[in-house]
Amino acid sequence: MSARAVVRTLVVIALALLLQMTVLLDIRVGGATPDVMFLLPIAAGLVGGPIEGAGVGFAAGIAADLLVPTPFGLSALVGTLVGFAVGAVSGGIVRDVRGFASLVALAASAIAVILYAVLGAVLGETQFLHVDLALVVTVVAVANGVLAGPAVKILRWAFASPSDRVPAGGRR
Amino acid sequence: MLVLLSITIITLDATGRVQVLTSGVKSLASDVYTPLRSGVNGVLDPIGRFFAGAVDYGSLQRENQKLQAQIVTLEHQQAATAAAARQYSALERLLAINKLPALASLTAVVAEVTAQSVSNFAATVTIDKGRNEGVDLGDPVVGPGGLVGQVIFATHSTATVRLITDGQSKIGVAFGHQEEAILAGAGANRPLQVQDVPSTTPVSVGELLVTSGLQGAAFPPGIPVAKITSVHNVVGAADKQATARPLAELNGISYVEVLQWSGSS
Secondary structure (H helix, E strand, C coil): CCCCHHHHHHHHHHHHHHHHCCCHHCCCHHHHHCCCCCCCHHHHHHHHHHHHHHHHHHHHHHHHHHCCCCCCCCHHHHCCEEEEEHHHHHCCCCCCCCCCCHHHHHHHHHHHHHHHHHHHCCCCCCCCCCCHHEEEEHHHHHHHHHHHHHHHHHHHHHHCCHHHCCCCCCCC | CCCHHHHHHHHHHHHHCCHHHHHHHHHHHHHHHHHHHHHHHHHHHHHHHHHHHHHHHHCCCCCHHHHHHHHHHHHHHHHHHHHHHHHHHHHHHHHHHCCCHHHHCCCCEEEEECCCCCCEEEEEEECCCCHHHHHHHHCCEEHHHHHHEEEEEEEECCCEEECCCCCEEEEEEEEEECCCEEEECCCCCEEEEEEECCCCCCCCCCEEEEECCCCCCCCCCEEEEEEEEEEEEECCCECCCEEEEECCCCCCCCCCEEEEECCCC
């Protein structure tokens, strides 16, 4: 990944965090809120592969961990694992299915939330398993499924190198 | 490698070895983020109102526009009056709790709730007062009706309050004739669990639970916390199973008071 791509990705993560802590925090369905910080590693895994997915998952997770009162590093761990897994698994799948990114985001977000709750419980935060997990999984998965298309486009822009530009009048 | 790094960070933070560093970085991040959040909310609210107004404007006749404008003005006035009344009522109920003997001698900082839970896995609120105003870690927080929670994180200008419904919350409470129990949170919007009530102890639905304030307790004694909503005797069990409902209105709470209380050591 080029230095320019790293800077762009960090800007995307910062803006996503701001979006999460402002607009999305006010959207509550039965008390549960969407969580786009899990969507970033999923989109990065889809666009760039397992290494990029893991890298974005770690960075986005650490950024989220700075602002939530849960174990520091837990979001980073879950983001890294999910980003890597999505990149590794989706690489071998035919992607020409309409809504492929949304389906992957939906499934991977559900897994990410459950993984977060289970790992949190292992770390002593047993109350993570006592929240309305089905509701949180549903809200986060559906929201990320809806937002997957724009997220993939944004990450594709972030990862693009200058040589990826479409020449004037030409098609790629 | 990133997985190992994450696990290392979690372990070091959990053991407290780098907690000073992580809480410092968290405090810095929160100080940077808070004005950004206020700015974004400040920008988005007028835009939302502008688009709402623009959509209405083009679709109305001149006469209707005048009438609509009048209705909107009246509605705004009505909404503003209602909002002011609600705000007044909330502050009035908040101030009423200061009349409790247990709190009369304590210094309190009135704060506005700026954000509800920032995580799906923690029942917390963020308030607009921090270390600069004397808010510190462990300070009890009360609201209209009773105990709201405890400060678990404070920056220069904001603080995070763990609500009594959070799964990590445990409060020593007293009821009846000097009976004691533990009141544990079970997650947002879920009943509080009343623990350590021996099966022989008399307790009834509707009974008031107040902070016990025992030696070393996290809260001063006598703050109303919750009312018992259900009691069950389990055959063969040493303790009763009981649940309670918080007295403070935790959903949509707008104002709280942070009590500057250093504990009863």
